[in-house]
Amino acid sequence: MSKKTLYLANPYGFNRLVAEGPLLEIQEKLEAMGFEVWEPFQRNNQHDRTDLAAFYYRVGQCDKNDVRDCDGVFAITDGCPPDEGVMIEVGLAIAWKRPVFFYRADTRHCSDTSVYPLNIMLFVGLADAEVWKRYWYTDVTDLDNPDKALSLFASGAPLPGFLQD
Numbered sequence: 832m833s834k835k836t837l838y839l840a841n842p843y844g845f846n847r848l849v850a851e852g853p854l855l856e857i858q859e860k861l862e863a864m865g866f867e868v869w870e871p872f873q874r875n876n877q878h879d880r881t882d883l884a885a886f887y888y889r890v891g892q893c894d895k896n897d898v899r900d901c902d903g904v905f906a907i908t909d910g911c912p913p914d915e916g917v918m919i920e921v922g923l924a925i926a927w928k929r930p931v932f933f934y935r936a937d938t939r940h941c942s943d944t945s946v947y948p949l950n951i952m953l954f955v956g957l958a959d960a961e962v963w964k965r966y967w968y969t970d971v972t973d974l975d976n977p978d979k980a981l982s983l984f985a986s987g988a989p990l991p992g993f994l995q996d
Contacts, residue, residue, distance in 0.1 A: 836868075837866040839854075841907040856971055860975070869897050894920065899923070902984075904929050908933055925956040932968065947963065957993060958992035958994055962991055965992070
């Protein structure tokens with residue numbers, strides 16, 4: 832059986848120190864859980880940069896295709912607001928019915944309600960008002976929590992509350 836692919840939507844690749852620290856830690860943890868991690872800065876930045884407009888267009892197309900072709904998306908949502916590229920990738924994942932697992936180490940509140948930690952539209956791929964908590968992570972040490980959705984996804988078990996139809 833092949834490993835499930837997990838697209839690692841993140842803004843961390845723009846900063847070398849963050850890419851070599853927290854991003855690498857997250858990626859290694861996901862790989863240790865059995866995922867094949869598709870980190871877009873590693874996968875899709877190897878195009879010719881002679882024509883920057885064409886370069887950025889190709890990167891965007893590759894990222895979009897990876898979201899479409901992956902089994903699931905792990906979205907790092909730090910920032911207020913979170914990175915707009917990550918938010919677009921989450922929207923694509925929801926539209927293509929890919930499960931999205933949210934990670935936010937940022938402790939700032941980033942929502943217009945006190946009920947959800949982020950904009951409610953990010954959770955529309957889930958079946959009810961409470962199940963989002965099983966897809967929400969704030970610490971790397973919690974990623975393999977057996978009661979949460981990411982561990983279930985890694986094991987091939989059905990995902991709680993994930994809308995596939």
